[in-house]
Amino acid sequence: MSKNLLVVRLRGTVNVREPVKRTLEQLHLTKRFRATIIPDTPDYRGMLISSKEYVAWCPVDASLISKLIKKRGRKGGWAPLTLKDIKGWGFKGFSGMARSIDVGKTALKEIEGMNPFFALSPPRGGFKRSTRRLYTQGGILGENPELISIVGKMI
Numbered sequence: 560m561s562k563n564l565l566v567v568r569l570r571g572t573v574n575v576r577e578p579v580k581r582t583l584e585q586l587h588l589t590k591r592f593r594a595t596i597i598p599d600t601p602d603y604r605g606m607l608i609s610s611k612e613y614v615a616w617c618p619v620d621a622s623l624i625s626k627l628i629k630k631r632g633r634k635g636g637w638a639p640l641t642l643k644d645i646k647g648w649g650f651k652g653f654s655g656m657a658r659s660i661d662v663g664k665t666a667l668k669e670i671e672g673m674n675p676f677f678a679l680s681p682p683r684g685g686f687k688r689s690t691r692r693l694y695t696q697g698g699i700l701g702e703n704p705e706l707i708s709i710v711g712k713m714i
Contacts, residue, residue, distance in 0.1 A: 562599055563618070564597050564603070564618060565594060565619035565623065566595050566597055567709075567713075568588040568614050569592070569690055572591070579609060585606065586606060586614075587674075588614065593676045593678055594677045594713075597666075598663060611700060611701045612693075615694070617707060623710070627710075631677040632674075632677065637674075683712045
C-alpha cells in the first residue's frame with residue numbers, strides 16, 4: 560500500500576456545502592484542477608470520503624511526484640521552483656525531494672515557502688468519462704485508479 564495519495568479537485572466552487580468547503584480548504588484545494596499530495600492515513604481518508612463528490616484520488620509514486628514538483632511546483636509569489644530553491648530546503652534535487660515526500664519524511668505543507676498544491680490545466684483531449692459521477696458509477700470522481708493517466712494529460 561502506498562504511503563501517499565494524489566488528490567485532484569475536479570468540480571467547481573458553486574453550491575458547495577459548508578462542511579465540504581472547509582474540508583477542501585484544509586486540503587488546500589480551493590479551486591478547480593488543483594492537486595495535492597497527502598499521507599494515506601484514516602483522518603485524511605475520512606476527509607476524502609466526505610468530499611468525494613468534488614475530488615478524485617489515487618496512490619502516487621515518486622516519479623509522478625518528481626514530475627509534478629519540477630513542472631508545476633511553485634513558491635510564494637507564484638514563481639516556479641528552481642534547483643537552487645530545492646537545495647536551499649536541504650534536498651539534493653527534484654528527485655530527492657520527491658523521494659523524501661514518497662517515503663514520508665516530509666510533507667508538502669511542511670516545506671516553508673512552497674505552495675502545498677499544484678495548479679494543473681484541464682486535460683488535453685478532455686475527460687473520457689463523466690465529471691459528475693463517482694468512478695464506480697462510470698465517472699472519474701472518488702477513488703480512481705485511472706487518475707494517474709488523467710493527471711499526465713493535465714501537467
